[in-house]
Every structure is written in C-alpha cells, then in structure tokens.
Amino acid sequence: MKAIHKIIITGLMLFIAGGFIIGCSSTKHKYTSATTVGEEFNIEKSGAQLWGEACNRCHLAPSPADYNDTDWSTISLHMRVRANLTEHDINKIEEFLKSAN
Structure with a gap:
C-alpha cells in the first residue's frame, strides 16, 4: 500500500513540476525594465x-520638497539597491x- 502511494505522489509531483517548467520556458514576454509597459x-x-510606483511599494513616498x-x-x-531598480529608472x-524640488 505504501509503495502505491509513493508512486502516485511521485507522479503528481512530476506532473506539477513539468507544468511549471513548461509554463516558465514558454513565456514569450520579456520585460527587462520597469520602464516598459x-x-x-x-x-x-x-x-x-x-x-x-517604486517608492510606494514599501513606504509612503516622500514629497520632492x-x-x-x-x-x-x-x-x-x-534606494536603487534596496528597491532593486535599474540605473535608468533611478536616474529618471x-x-x-x-526638478520638482
């Protein structure tokens, strides 16, 4: 009885893992930066x-002034390091x- 359960559980795990692998590898969209919609x-x-968007993710964004x-x-x-922002994004x-200061 235990062997059957192990086979069923192993089969389900492989099925689920296979779905994740296929789902991840077949993704067509590649977003390299937060700047592209x-x-x-x-x-x-x-x-x-x-x-x-970036500043309000973790805390209230301070006023530019x-x-x-x-x-x-x-x-x-x-914050570039803490929020994992690209150099392009943090420069903008x-x-x-x-400019608003």
Missing part, C-alpha cells in the same frame, strides 16, 4: 510614474525629484 508598445514611464538635491542623490543611491526618478 509592453514589449509591442515600448512606452516609457515618466520619472514621476516610476517614483509613485522634503529633501534637497544632494540628499536626493544619496537617497537615490540607497532622481531627475523628477530634483
């Missing part, structure tokens, strides 16, 4: 949009924050 449209998000340009440079460097966010 869709591969076929290649629409760039503004620094303000990226700021709203809360810090000066030097502070925003330091904060941007730190920092540009927005400094």
Whole structure:
C-alpha cells in the first residue's frame, strides 16, 4: 500500500513540476525594465510614474520638497539597491525629484 502511494505522489509531483517548467520556458514576454509597459508598445514611464510606483511599494513616498538635491542623490543611491531598480529608472526618478524640488 505504501509503495502505491509513493508512486502516485511521485507522479503528481512530476506532473506539477513539468507544468511549471513548461509554463516558465514558454513565456514569450520579456520585460527587462520597469520602464516598459509592453514589449509591442515600448512606452516609457515618466520619472514621476516610476517614483509613485517604486517608492510606494514599501513606504509612503516622500514629497520632492522634503529633501534637497544632494540628499536626493544619496537617497537615490540607497534606494536603487534596496528597491532593486535599474540605473535608468533611478536616474529618471532622481531627475523628477530634483526638478520638482
């Protein structure tokens, strides 16, 4: 009885794992950056949009007026690492924050 259960469980695990492997490998969309909405449209998000999306993921986004340009440079460097943002995205966010300051 135990051998039958092991065979059934092993078969189910292989079936489920096979589905995940096939599902992952057959994905056609490749999003390399948070700046593109869709591969076929290649629409760039503004620094303000990226700021709203990236900063509000983990905490309330501070007002651009809360810090000066030097502070925003330091904060941007730190948050790029913490939020796993691309250099392109953080540059757009920092540009927005400094322009609104």
